Amino acid sequence: xxxxxxxxxxxxxxxxxxxxxxxxxxxxxxxxxxxxxxxxxxxxxxxxxxxxxxxxxxxxxxxxxxxxxxxxxxxxxxxxxxxxxxxxxxxxxxxxxxxxxxxxxxxxxxxxxxxxxxxxxxxxxxxxxxxxxxxxxxxxxxxxxxxxxxxxxxxxxxxxxxxxxxxxxxxxxxxxxxxxxxxxxxxxxxxxxxxxxxxxxxxxxxxxxxxxxxxxxxxxxxxxxxxxxxxxxxxxxxxxxxxxxxxxxxxxxxxxxxxxxxxxxxxxxxxxxxxxxxxxxxxxxxxxxxxxxxxxxxxxxxxxxxxxxxxxxxxxxxxxxxxxxxxxxxxxxxxxxxxxxxxxxxxxxxxxxxxx
Amino acid sequence: xxxxxxxxxxxxxxxxxxxxxxxxxxxxxxxxxxxxxxxxxxxxxxxxxxxxxxxxxxxxxxxxxxxxxxxxxxxxxxxxxxxxxxxxxxxxxxxxxxxxxxxxxxxxxxxxxxxxxxxxxxxxxxxxxxxxxxxxxxxxxxxxxxxxxxxxxxxxxxxxxxxxxxxxxxxxxxxxxxxxxxxxxxxxxxxxxxxxxxxxxxxxxxxxxxxxxxxxxxxxxxxxxxxxxxxxxxxxxxxxxxxxxxxxxxxxxxxxxxxxxxxx
Amino acid sequence: xxxxxxxxxxxxxxxxxxxxxxxxxxxxxxxxxxxxxxxxxxxxxxxxxxxxxxxxxxxxxxxxxxxxxxxxxxxxxxxxxxxxxxxxxxxxxxxxxxxxxxxxxxxxxxxxxxxxxxxxxxxxxxxxxxxxxxxxxxxxxxxxxxxxxxxxxxxxxxxxxxxxxxxxxxxxxxxxxxxxxxxxxxxxxxxxxxxxxxxxxxxxxxxxxxxxxxxxxxxxxxxxxxxxxxxxxxxxxxxxxxxxxxxxxxxxxxxxxxxxxxxxxxxxxxxxxxxxxxxxxx
Numbered sequence: 001x002x003x004x005x006x007x008x009x010x011x012x013x014x015x016x017x018x019x020x021x022x023x024x025x026x027x028x029x030x031x032x033x034x035x036x037x038x039x040x041x042x043x044x045x046x047x048x049x050x051x052x053x054x055x056x057x058x059x060x061x062x063x064x065x066x067x068x069x070x071x072x073x074x075x076x077x078x079x080x081x082x083x084x085x086x087x088x089x090x091x092x093x094x095x096x097x098x099x100x101x102x103x104x105x106x107x108x109x110x111x112x113x114x115x116x117x118x119x120x121x122x123x124x125x126x127x128x129x130x131x132x133x134x135x136x137x138x139x140x141x142x143x144x145x146x147x148x149x150x151x152x153x154x155x156x157x158x159x160x161x162x163x164x165x166x167x168x169x170x171x172x173x174x175x176x177x178x179x180x181x182x183x184x185x186x187x188x189x190x191x192x193x194x195x196x197x198x199x200x201x202x203x204x205x206x207x208x209x210x211x212x213x214x215x216x217x218x219x220x221x222x223x224x225x226x227x228x229x230x231x232x233x234x235x236x237x238x239x240x241x242x243x244x245x246x247x248x249x250x251x252x253x254x255x256x257x258x259x260x261x262x263x264x265x266x267x268x269x270x271x272x273x274x275x276x277x278x279x280x281x282x283x284x285x286x287x288x289x290x291x292x293x294x295x296x297x298x299x300x301x302x303x304x305x306x307x308x309x310x311x312x313x314x315x316x317x318x319x320x321x322x323x324x325x326x327x328x329x330x331x332x333x334x335x336x337x338x339x340x341x342x343x344x345x346x347x348x349x350x351x352x353x354x355x356x
Numbered sequence: 357x358x359x360x361x362x363x364x365x366x367x368x369x370x371x372x373x374x375x376x377x378x379x380x381x382x383x384x385x386x387x388x389x390x391x392x393x394x395x396x397x398x399x400x401x402x403x404x405x406x407x408x409x410x411x412x413x414x415x416x417x418x419x420x421x422x423x424x425x426x427x428x429x430x431x432x433x434x435x436x437x438x439x440x441x442x443x444x445x446x447x448x449x450x451x452x453x454x455x456x457x458x459x460x461x462x463x464x465x466x467x468x469x470x471x472x473x474x475x476x477x478x479x480x481x482x483x484x485x486x487x488x489x490x491x492x493x494x495x496x497x498x499x500x501x502x503x504x505x506x507x508x509x510x511x512x513x514x515x516x517x518x519x520x521x522x523x524x525x526x527x528x529x530x531x532x533x534x535x536x537x538x539x540x541x542x543x544x545x546x547x548x549x550x551x552x553x554x555x556x557x558x559x560x561x562x563x564x565x566x567x568x569x570x571x572x573x574x575x576x577x578x579x580x581x582x583x584x585x586x587x588x589x590x591x592x593x594x595x596x597x598x599x600x601x602x603x604x605x606x607x608x609x610x611x612x613x614x615x616x617x618x619x620x
Numbered sequence: 621x622x623x624x625x626x627x628x629x630x631x632x633x634x635x636x637x638x639x640x641x642x643x644x645x646x647x648x649x650x651x652x653x654x655x656x657x658x659x660x661x662x663x664x665x666x667x668x669x670x671x672x673x674x675x676x677x678x679x680x681x682x683x684x685x686x687x688x689x690x691x692x693x694x695x696x697x698x699x700x701x702x703x704x705x706x707x708x709x710x711x712x713x714x715x716x717x718x719x720x721x722x723x724x725x726x727x728x729x730x731x732x733x734x735x736x737x738x739x740x741x742x743x744x745x746x747x748x749x750x751x752x753x754x755x756x757x758x759x760x761x762x763x764x765x766x767x768x769x770x771x772x773x774x775x776x777x778x779x780x781x782x783x784x785x786x787x788x789x790x791x792x793x794x795x796x797x798x799x800x801x802x803x804x805x806x807x808x809x810x811x812x813x814x815x816x817x818x819x820x821x822x823x824x825x826x827x828x829x830x831x832x833x834x835x836x837x838x839x840x841x842x843x844x845x846x847x848x849x850x851x852x853x854x855x856x857x858x859x860x861x862x863x864x865x866x867x868x869x870x871x872x873x874x875x876x877x878x879x880x881x882x883x884x885x886x887x888x889x890x891x892x893x894x895x896x897x898x899x900x901x902x
Contacts, residue, residue: 467840
C-alpha cells in the first residue's frame, strides 16, 4: 500500500475550551513543498507542532510513512524543525550545533564531524564552523539552523516562519536557498508562514487555515484565481468582493448588475471575486462594456513599478486596481476623481454563498 | 538638589555612608595587627600575635573544618534543590504552583532566631540535632531560595524553544536536560554554589542552636565575643573575609573566562 | 510535549517538597505545637495546655520587651530609609552607570563579611575608651556613653540593614523613567518639589519593600541589642535565647517566637498592601 508521506486524518487539538485545530484532513507527498498559511492564531503552528510531536492531537490520527505517530515522543520521530527563533544552542559552536542530531543518534565523533562540516560547506558557512553562534549574522544563523536540521537526512523538514526575523532583501535570497535545497534533496518541506508572498513564491501546494480549520488546499495559482470561500478571497490577495442576488445569468448588487462567469441558482446570494489585475480603469465610460462601475479614487500605493489604486463605489464598496505604473499616463490621477472600472466576465470568479 | 554644589554635597554624603559601612571592616583589619589587648587610640605596636594564637588553637581549626564541610555540603544540596525547583517552575504549569513557590521562597523572610528555635526543637525531637549534618540540613533550607532565584532568572533568559529543539533533534527529556538545560544554566549554577557557600559560611544563629558541640567558625567567634574583648576575633574576621572574597572573585573570574571563551 | 506527570517531572518537582516538609514546615509546625506543651520537672511533655501562653502574656516584662522590640525595629526601618535616601538619590541620578555599578558591588561586600565581627568592631569603636571617644577627647569633649544604649543598638541595626536598603533604593530610583522627572520640570515643578511629587510616588513600592526588609532584619536580630545595646531591656530575640539556652523552657520561647511570627506577617501584609495599593488605582 502506498500511502502519502504524511497523513492527517481528522486531527483535532483542543486546549481547554479553545479549539486550536478542528477536524484537519491533509496529505503531504514525498518531496512536496507544502506551505501552511493563515493569520496568527489560525492553528498553523499547532499543526506543525503536532507533526513534530510537541503537541498530542486531542482526536484523530497523524501518520508519517504509514506509521501512526500519536504516541511517538518528539525525540523518536525524524521530523526536524527550523524554529522561528532558530533555537540554536548558544553554548555550542556552529559545528557542535550541527552535530547535535547526529550525537543524539550515537554516531561516532569523527563521522559526525565530517558530516557536519560537509553540510556547513554545502550551505556556504564552512568558515564559521568553530564560531559561537551569537557572533554570526542573521542570515548565517539561518543557514546553521538549516544545516542542523538537514544533517540527519530526514524525509521531511518542518519550518516555522523561519524567515520572519530577516530583512526583506535577505528573505528573497533565503527563499532561493530553500527552494533550491528542497529540489536538490527531494524531501518534503512543510513551511508555516503568515506571509502569502513567501508561501506563493515557494510552495507546490498551499494550505490556507482560518480559525483552526483548513479553508482551502491547492496550487498557488489555483487558489489565487479561484478562492474557495470569502475568507480565502480576502486573505489571499487584493481582491474586490461584490455581494448580490443571482438573477438568471447575472448578479444584482446595489451598484449594478453584472454577468456571472458560471451558472448559479436563481435567487441565491452569491459573491463575485474580482482580482486586482483584471480590472480596467478609464476616465470615460465604455458603452460596450458588459460589467462597469463608476468609482471615486481614494488613494494610491506604489511598490516599484506596480501601482495599486483604491477606489470607492457609490455604496462604499472598495475596489482595488493593480497595474503597471507605465499604464497610468494620461489618467490624471487625483484623489476624489471619478473613474470607470470594467472587467471581462470570464476573468471574475463566482463564489456561491456557503451557509455558515 | 540641582546645581554643582548640590551634587558635590550629595557625593560627599555618599562617601559618608560608605565610611559607615566600611568602618567596622577596616577597623577589624587594623586591630587584628594591634598589639594592645584593649583596642584604643593611639594604636599599640604591630603584632601577628593574634593570628599566631588562633593558628595554635585546636578549637579554631575544628570550627574552621566544620564550617568548610557545612558550606561545601550546603552549597551542593541547596543548588541541586534550587535547580530542580527552578526548572519545575520554568517547564511546567501545575495546580498549586503559587503555594509550591511559596514553600521554597519563604524561609529568608522568617527571622533566623525563629528558624533556629524551631529547627532545634524539631531536630531534637526526631534525634538529628547536635551534629555537623544538622547544620547542613538547616542551612540548605535557608539558602535553597537564593539558588532557586539565581537559576530561575537564568532560565528566564533561555529561548523558549531551546529544549524542544533538543527533543526535536532526537534527545530524550533526560538527554536534553544533560545536553541543553544544564550547560545553559552553568554560569548560574556556579554563582549559586559560591553564593550559598558564602551565606552558609557566615550564618551563626541557626548554626549556634542546632550544632551542639560541633561548632562552626561563626559560632566559635560568637562564643569568644560572649566572654571578653579578645582581638582574636579581628584576626578570624579578617581571615574569613579573605576566604569569602576569594570565593566571590573566583566566581566572577570563572564567569568572565566563560565569556572570553565564547567570544570570537 | 504534553506536560503530564511522569517520572521525569516528579524527579524535579518532588525533592524540594520533601525537603521543605521535613526541615522547614516540620520545624515551624512543631514549634507552634510546642508552645502548648507542658514542662514538668525540667522535662518537656507533649500536651495541649494554655499554660505557657497565659504565663507569657500576663508578664509585664514580655510586653515591655514586645513594644521595645517593635519600636526599635520601626525606628531602625525609618532611620535606614532616611539615611539611605540621599545616597541612593545621588547614586541613581547624579552618577554615571559605571560608578553606580561599582557602588552596588562595594555595598554587596559587607554581606560576605561576618556580621558578628563587624558588630565586635563597633564595640571597639564606640567604647568609652574607644576610637570615637579618643578622637573627641583630643579636642576636649566627652567621653560619651554610646555602648549599652538604644543608640548602640541602632548603630548595630544600621550595620545590618543600611547596605541592603541603599542597594534596593538605588535600584528602584535608577529604574524610574528619567523623562518623568524632566516632564515635571518642564511643567514648572520646582526642583525641590520633584522629589515628593514625582520621585517618591514612582519609587513607592521599592522604598516600602526596602523599609520592610530593614524592619524584618532588625526585628529578628539579637546581636546588635545584645552586644551594643547591652540587653537593656532585652528584645524578643534575646528573650528567646535566654529562655531556650538558660532554662529548659522551650515552650515559652516558642510562645515568643509565635508572637513574633504573627506580628511580622501582619506588618508584612500591611506594608505590601500599602506598597501596591496606589499603583493599581493609578
